[in-house]
Amino acid sequence: xxxxxxxxxxxxxxxxxxxxxxxxxxxxxxxxxxxxxxxxxxxxxxxxxxxxxxxxxxxxxxxxxxxxxxxxxxxxxxxxxxxxxxxxxxxxxxxxxxxxxxxxxxxxxxxxxxxxxxxxxxxxxxxxxxxxxxxxxxxxxxxxxxxxxxxxxxxxxxxxxxxxxxxxxxxxxxxxxxxxxxxxxxxxxxxxxxxxxxxxxxxxxxxxxxxxxxxxxxxxxxxxxxxxxxxxxxxxxxxxxxxxxxxxxxxxxxxxxxxxxxxxxxxxxxxxxxxxxxxxxxxxxxxx
Numbered sequence: 001x002x003x004x005x006x007x008x009x010x011x012x013x014x015x016x017x018x019x020x021x022x023x024x025x026x027x028x029x030x031x032x033x034x035x036x037x038x039x040x041x042x043x044x045x046x047x048x049x050x051x052x053x054x055x056x057x058x059x060x061x062x063x064x065x066x067x068x069x070x071x072x073x074x075x076x077x078x079x080x081x082x083x084x085x086x087x088x089x090x091x092x093x094x095x096x097x098x099x100x101x102x103x104x105x106x107x108x109x110x111x112x113x114x115x116x117x118x119x120x121x122x123x124x125x126x127x128x129x130x131x132x133x134x135x136x137x138x139x140x141x142x143x144x145x146x147x148x149x150x151x152x153x154x155x156x157x158x159x160x161x162x163x164x165x166x167x168x169x170x171x172x173x174x175x176x177x178x179x180x181x182x183x184x185x186x187x188x189x190x191x192x193x194x195x196x197x198x199x200x201x202x203x204x205x206x207x208x209x210x211x212x213x214x215x216x217x218x219x220x221x222x223x224x225x226x227x228x229x230x231x232x233x234x235x236x237x238x239x240x241x242x243x244x245x246x247x248x249x250x251x252x253x254x255x256x257x258x259x260x261x262x263x264x265x266x267x268x269x270x271x272x273x274x275x276x277x278x279x280x281x282x283x284x285x286x287x288x
Contacts, residue, residue, distance in 0.1 A: 005068035010035040012044075016034065017259055018212075031238045031239045034243070035061075036251060044076045044153060051124070054077075059085065075098060097191060101189065109139065114141040114143055118144075119147070121147075132144050156196075242263060245274070
């Protein structure tokens with residue numbers, strides 16, 4: 001494996017592109033392959049078994065590109081699937097977004113003995129208690145407030161912006177109970193949510209630090225590659241190739257909002273193709 005090998009970034013839809021954008025800003029020489037499972041989003045309302053199966057299919061399909069690192073750029077998939085998939089694909093370095101976000105939240109809370117840390121996330125991420133566990137390991141007396149923000153992912157995938165009345169009503173519904181509790185830190189526990197970071201920050205007020213899990217994830221990956229000697233040369237310009245499971249045209253039209261630049265036409269890979277790719281791999285694994 002060479003430093004020029006690609007980084008895989010995968011998500012249920014567009015949200016993981018916030019990780020891609022941060023990675024490209026920090027390490028412009030990296031070659032990145034992005035996979036958005038747009039036919040089966042959102043992941044946040046699905047079971048752990050279902051989400052794990054989806055991500056397993058995607059990683060199996062993308063192994064043909066010999067990646068040097070796999071980023072599960074989805075808080076739900078990180079919470080529900082990462083431990084099992086790290087075991088199944090033990091030859092691949094696979095990381096997620098929750099641990100970097102939790103570390104950043106504790107750092108932002110400073111020296112308070114019992115900081116109040118809020119998290120907005122999908123229903124599945126909240127139910128998994130992954131953020132609570134990651135934060136309590138680092139700060140035993142933290143006070144946690146978790147809010148499932150079920151509507152935000154489909155609203156963002158629909159292309160709505162922060163001036164949309166539906167966006168403001170939804171954010172008010174989810175944030176108002178948290179604002180009343182005066183948290184020290186708010187973690188955006190979904191990589192879609194940074195699209196509304198400016199508005200969320202204004203709504204939370206100046207005394208609350210807002211943590212972008214996508215930004216922290218990208219920083220974590222960059223540091224890991226540097227330590228392992230697998231970082232791509234900065235003087236090169238890395239490539240970005242995207243795969244989706246549905247509607248490449250819509251994905252491309254909305255991607256600029258996440259990336260800040262135009263995107264080449266994504267390649268469509270249907271769920272049926274992913275499943276067909278997985279079946280022989282599972283047979284070989286069982287035979288072994």
